[in-house]
Amino acid sequence: xxxxxxxxxxxxxxxxxxxxxxxxxxxxxxxxxxxxxxxxxxxxxxxxxxxxxxxxxxxxxxxxxxxxxxxxxxxxxxxxxxxxxxxxxxxxxxxxxxxxxxxxxxxxxxxxxxxxxxxxxxxxxxxxxxxxxxxxxxxxxxxxxxxxxxxxxxxxxxxxxxxxxxxxxxxxxxxxxxxxxxxxxxxxxxxxxxxxxxxxxxxxxxxxxxxxxxxxxxxxxxxxxxxxxxxxxxxxxxxxxxxxxxxxxxxxxxxxxxxxxxxxxxxxxxxxxxxxxxxxxxxxxxxxxxxxxxxxxxxxxxxxxxxxxxxxxxxxxxxxxxxxxxxxxxxxxxxxxxxxxxxxxxxxxxxxxxxxxxxxxxxxxxxxxxxxxxxxxxxxxxxxxxxxxxxxxxxxxxxxxxxxxxxxxxxxxxxxxxxxxxxxxxxxxxxxxxxxxxxxxxxxxxxxxxxxxxxxxxxxxxxxxxxxxxxxxxxxxxxxxxxxxxxxxxxxxxxxxxxxxxxxxxxxxxxxxxxxxxxxxxxxxxxxxxxxxxxxxxxxxxxxxxxxxxxxxxxxxxxxxxxxxxxxxxxxxxxxxxxxxxxxxxxxxxxxxxxxxxxxxxxxxxxxxxxxxxxxxxxxxxxxxxxxxxxxxxxxxxxxxxxxxxxxxxxxxxxxxxxxxxxxxxxxxxxxxxxxxxxxxxxxxxxxxxxxxxxxxxxxxxxxxxxxxxxxxxxxxxxxxx
Ligand SMILES: Nc1nc2c(c(=O)[nH]1)N[C@H]1C(S)=C(S)[C@@H](COP(=O)(O)OP(=O)(O)OC[C@H]3O[C@@H](n4cnc5c(=O)[nH]c(N)nc54)[C@H](O)[C@@H]3O)O[C@H]1N2
Ligand SMILES: Nc1nc2c(c(=O)[nH]1)N[C@H]1C(S)=C(S)[C@@H](COP(=O)(O)OP(=O)(O)OC[C@H]3O[C@@H](n4cnc5c(=O)[nH]c(N)nc54)[C@H](O)[C@@H]3O)O[C@H]1N2
Ligand code: SF4
Ligand SMILES: [Mo]
Numbered sequence: 001x002x003x004x005x006x007x008x009x010x011x012x013x014x015x016x017x018x019x020x021x022x023x024x025x026x027x028x029x030x031x032x033x034x035x036x037x038x039x040x041x042x043x044x045x046x047x048x049x050x051x052x053x054x055x056x057x058x059x060x061x062x063x064x065x066x067x068x069x070x071x072x073x074x075x076x077x078x079x080x081x082x083x084x085x086x087x088x089x090x091x092x093x094x095x096x097x098x099x100x101x102x103x104x105x106x107x108x109x110x111x112x113x114x115x116x117x118x119x120x121x122x123x124x125x126x127x128x129x130x131x132x133x134x135x136x137x138x139x140x141x142x143x144x145x146x147x148x149x150x151x152x153x154x155x156x157x158x159x160x161x162x163x164x165x166x167x168x169x170x171x172x173x174x175x176x177x178x179x180x181x182x183x184x185x186x187x188x189x190x191x192x193x194x195x196x197x198x199x200x201x202x203x204x205x206x207x208x209x210x211x212x213x214x215x216x217x218x219x220x221x222x223x224x225x226x227x228x229x230x231x232x233x234x235x236x237x238x239x240x241x242x243x244x245x246x247x248x249x250x251x252x253x254x255x256x257x258x259x260x261x262x263x264x265x266x267x268x269x270x271x272x273x274x275x276x277x278x279x280x281x282x283x284x285x286x287x288x289x290x291x292x293x294x295x296x297x298x299x300x301x302x303x304x305x306x307x308x309x310x311x312x313x314x315x316x317x318x319x320x321x322x323x324x325x326x327x328x329x330x331x332x333x334x335x336x337x338x339x340x341x342x343x344x345x346x347x348x349x350x351x352x353x354x355x356x357x358x359x360x361x362x363x364x365x366x367x368x369x370x371x372x373x374x375x376x377x378x379x380x381x382x383x384x385x386x387x388x389x390x391x392x393x394x395x396x397x398x399x400x401x402x403x404x405x406x407x408x409x410x411x412x413x414x415x416x417x418x419x420x421x422x423x424x425x426x427x428x429x430x431x432x433x434x435x436x437x438x439x440x441x442x443x444x445x446x447x448x449x450x451x452x453x454x455x456x457x458x459x460x461x462x463x464x465x466x467x468x469x470x471x472x473x474x475x476x477x478x479x480x481x482x483x484x485x486x487x488x489x490x491x492x493x494x495x496x497x498x499x500x501x502x503x504x505x506x507x508x509x510x511x512x513x514x515x516x517x518x519x520x521x522x523x524x525x526x527x528x529x530x531x532x533x534x535x536x537x538x539x540x541x542x543x544x545x546x547x548x549x550x551x552x553x554x555x556x557x558x559x560x561x562x563x564x565x566x567x568x569x570x571x572x573x574x575x576x577x578x579x580x581x582x583x584x585x586x587x588x589x590x591x592x593x594x595x596x597x598x599x600x601x602x603x604x605x606x607x608x609x610x611x612x613x614x615x616x617x618x619x620x621x622x623x624x625x626x627x628x629x630x631x632x633x634x635x636x637x638x639x640x641x642x643x644x645x646x647x648x649x650x651x652x653x654x655x656x657x658x659x660x661x662x663x664x665x666x667x668x669x670x671x672x673x674x675x676x677x678x679x680x681x682x683x684x685x686x687x688x689x690x691x692x693x694x695x696x697x698x699x700x701x702x703x704x705x706x707x708x709x710x711x712x713x714x715x716x717x718x719x720x721x722x
Contacts (some may be wrong), residue, residue: 007034007545008460009445010048011111011438012606015178015185016445017044018546021463028055028439028464036546039456040185045178046616047606053613055437055464059679060420062468065432073422073432078469081431082476086483088414088430092387093484100386100413102130104370106393107138107607109473111438113446114512115391117339118474121488122481123366124348130385131363132370137398137709138299139181140364141307144706147351148308148574149315151564153365154341157315157330158182159294160554161190161453164328165199166290168283170225170314171300171712172203175210177601180298183452190453191215200290202283204228205300206598206666207626218283219663222596223304223713224273225297226584229313230264231273232284236320237261241288243322250559251319253573260573260581272587274663288321292328303599303712308705309580319570324559331554332562333450336457336526336536337519340365340447357383359699361707369707370399371697374408391418391473392435396425397608397672400695400709401649416480418473422679423608424690434470439463441472444516444541455554457525458547459538474512513538525550576705589665593647593715595631597667597694608672611683623673623688624657627718628664632656635718642721645669647714649696652689653721667716 003024010017018037022030031052033044054060064081065073092100103123109115123131135143143153159167161184172180179187192214194201201215206222220228236242237258247254266277273280287293295318301310315330323329335341343349344365352362358372358379368376373395376385388409396402396409402424409415409428417426418433426432444459466472481488488510517538521527527535534540541548560568604616611617625645627637637643639658644651645667654669662668673688694714701710 006463008439008463009034009037009458009547010044010051011108011443011445012047012051013178014180014183014448014451015040015187016183016448016458017048017185018458019044019048021439023464026465028052034546037185038547038549039454043186046604047610050610050613050615051439053615054420054610055439055467057612059612059681060467061422061432061434061679062470063434064469065422067430078471081433082479082483085414085416085431085480089387089480089484092413096384096386098126099129099383101126101128102132102373102376102385102388103128104132104373104388104390104393104395105134106391106395106398107134108392108609110447111443111445112441112473113339113444113516114441115473117512117515118477118488119391120343122477122486125481125486125488125490129354129383130376130388131367132373133367134370134393134398135364135367136369136371136707137303137711139302140367141302141703141706141708142181142311143364144308144351145311145315148312148576149319149570149572150562151571152341152344152562153351154338154344155332155562155564156181156451157318157324157332158451158453158554159296160292160328160331161187161194161294162553164194164292164294166287166293167191167194167199167201168204168287168293168295168317169201169211170204170229170295170297171302172296172298173205173209173211173601175214176603177298181451182296183448200286206663207600207668208661209600218275218279221272221274221663222598222666223306224275225301225304225310226306226313227264227269228273228275228280229310229317230261230581230584231266231269231280232287232317233257233261233313233320234264235266235281235284236288236317239285241285242320246322247320250324251570251572252567253571254320256573256578257316260578268586287317292326293321293323294318294329299599300712302708303710305703305710305713306580306584307703307708309577309584312577316572319572324570325562326556327553331556332558333452333455333554334524335446335450336550337446337516337523338450356707357381359702361702362705364706369702369709370395371702371707371709372699373399374401374405374697377408377411386412387414388412389416389418390425390429394423394425394608397674397690397692400692400711401697402690402692403650404697418476421609421612424675424678427677427679433476434468435476436466436470436472440466440470442513446516449550453554454552455550456547457536457541457550459541460545580705590715593717595665595667595716595718597645597647597669597714597716598712599691600668600670602670605670605672608675611673611675611686612680614682617682617686621686622655623670623686624655625718626657626659626662626668628660628662628666629658630664631667631718632658635720637718637720644719644721645694645716646719647694647696647716649698650693652691652693654689667718671711
């Protein structure tokens with residue numbers, strides 16, 4: 001039997017650690033870290049190693065499945081599945097128009113360039129309106145904040161970890177999550193290096209997280225970040241700690257922002273944030289005085305009630321202290337081929353170009369809040385969502401009010417899912433179409449290149465041929481498009497020209513790799529087809545399987561290239577933000593629901609989809625609610641005993657873990673548990689609950705500017721369960 005070792009990289013989370021896969025006779029037998037990867041240098045986490053168990057999981061869906069009237073599934077051929085899906089789509093379109101089609105794409109899709117490209121192509125080709133993603137439970141607020149500040153949704157600044165002297169980290173736990181919104185393998189080393197060189201890392205979190213334990217911890221009340229950051233800004237303005245000289249060159253709206261935050265003195269915000277006024281003043285002064293400072297916020301700051309404002313204020317802190325676009329501050333990387341940015345520049349996607357039918361929410365890069373998806377299905381009228389695709393997602397467990405969505409999915413005329421597994425969402429689908437794993441496809445993680453603290457790019461070939469009849473998402477999407485007369489990327493209705501184009505497309509098959517190669521060669525690092533020696537091309541990437549470091553550090557002094565506002569200046573006082581700030585009152589805690597629920601991530605889980613790996617689930621892993629002993633005592637809840645966590649929207653019951661790790665008034669429960677109905681035998685047996693049954697999809701509970709779901713800082717009460 002031939003045994004081969006193949007160089008590749010992990011695509012479970014954002015560091016994209018280098019891996020070596022051992023393949024024996026076409027089957028994956030082992031994964032180990034790649035010691036020759038220039039950035040991860042022999043580092044990988046338990047999830048990456050355990051991917052062997054996903055790849056070889058007997059519970060994987062390897063053949064197209066059609067649901068029978070009794071609810072069970074039967075294996076069908078690709079042709080019969082695609083033909084039937086095509087026919088049903090054509091009938092739905094004939095009766096209700098293309099506006100009745102929709103797509104939800106989940107987190108793993110962002111780790112496949114061809115998958116996301118073809119969804120965009122399909123959406124452009126069909127003119128589809130009902131586009132939803134994990135982004136509204138994750139990072140869309142960040143895009144909107146960038147749109148407001150820099151005039152570009154895709155201008156995402158990252159902390160210059162290798163050169164900063166002061167890192168303010170709010171609502172992120174990279175020791176467990178391995179970093180998000182920033183690609184930095186070995187992030188633990190990078191963070192400890194800051195303190196080793198005499199710098200500071202300050203972690204703002206309601207929980208003494210794994211990261212907070214290693215550095216300075218500021219305990220904030222859940223969803224208190226807007227007040228905390230506004231009060232830090234108020235101190236910086238009041239004490240004249242801002243960098244007036246740099247601001248004069250870089251930004252507009254400084255005075256308006258100063259006036260808008262002036263009333264949020266630390267003495268006022270203390271009662272909301274729980275952070276003593278003196279500590280806020282010290283923090284603001286230290287940040288302003290640091291020779292370089294970076295700010296960084298992640299899901300803890302995105303999923304509260306004010307996600308866009310909080311992301312905006314974080315960047316504003318960097319801007320007013322002169323820390324944007326400079327070494328050690330917040331910096332802007334560059335993609336070798338800027339897919340979404342190009343689409344944005346071409347005017348194909350943007351912000352608030354249309355509004356959702358339910359709730360009147362602005363679109364973010366073409367997508368609407370997933371929190372309204374259920375109501376879009378159940379609310380009759382023109383534009384009602386009737387045929388939904390899901391790919392690489394499990395929204396019943398990941399969006400608010402999973403019960404509501406679960407019930408709504410049953411009302412669709414057609415539900416088709418592209419996934420590795422039968423999960424809690426697609427177990428109700430008409431079809432489950434088997435997707436390749438990341439080891440079964442070639443890949444190049446373009447969007448993450450611009451988020452890498454060391455600009456870097458790597459391409460990998462497929463490590464194994466697809467198991468069973470699994471296919472790549474883009475091929476599946478292309479085949480479905482063809483059956484309804486749609487040409488991905490070409491917005492042509494089914495008229496004569498469309499027919500001709502479609503025939504032409506069939507003769508010249510477009511493939512993502514060719515498209516990317518051309519775009520990359522013409523891109524900022526490209527070889528310009530030989531005109532620039534040593535530049536990027538697919539040939540160069542193939543010759544360097546461990547990847548190519550593009551620069552030592554992210555380039556600075558690029559603000560005028562990045563900012564797309566008129567006059568090329570950062571806007572510190574957009575009307576949308578001033579409006580939210582003006583309405584930001586003094587939050588009162590509810591008497592009925594006096595505690596606040598937050599989420600967290602676990603080292604050996606990955607959202608909802610790695611609970612079927614035997615090695616990750618080994619030991620006494622259990623889904624529990626972390627509760628402060630004082631709160632538990634007041635409620636009569638004992639350690640290890642079941643408790644009820646109830647909000648206005650719903651309740652769940654799970655064992656309590658009493659721990660000082662969470663501050664008083666805070667309850668922490670990870671999401672992604674509570675599997676049922678799907679084909680994951682180990683995950684189903686692991687128990688747990690869907691914490692998102694406690695979360696609300698009421699229109700007033702969805703954040704206005706970016707449509708973010710409210711998943712952190714949700715008012716709850718806790719009770720013992722008999
Ligand atoms: N309460 C609460 N809820 C949250 C969060 C929170 O912090 N708190 N976090 C939110 C965040 S940040 C996210 S990203 C979402 C995640 O939520 P989703 O993106 O909706 O779902 P996942 O749990 O990531 O499930 C991914 C699915 O993709 C499948 N899959 C894996 N790899 C592939 C692949 O290569 N191709 C295909 N086609 N399928 C694949 C898996 O089998 C699984 O069914 O959850 C959100 N929900
Ligand atoms: N092991 C593992 N790694 C993962 C994932 C996983 O499921 N498991 N998921 C991946 C995904 S999809 C993402 S998006 C990233 C997320 O990456 P991170 O955002 O770094 O992940 P979390 O561990 O959820 O960290 C959020 C932190 O915010 C804190 N927090 C909660 N509410 C608040 C609040 O109101 N204010 C403040 N200041 N803090 C708050 C929580 O206590 C927690 O420590 O992780 C990725 N990496
Ligand atoms: S941290 Fe783990 S899951 Fe994330 S890319 Fe690295 S090996 Fe993969
Ligand atoms: Mo995420």
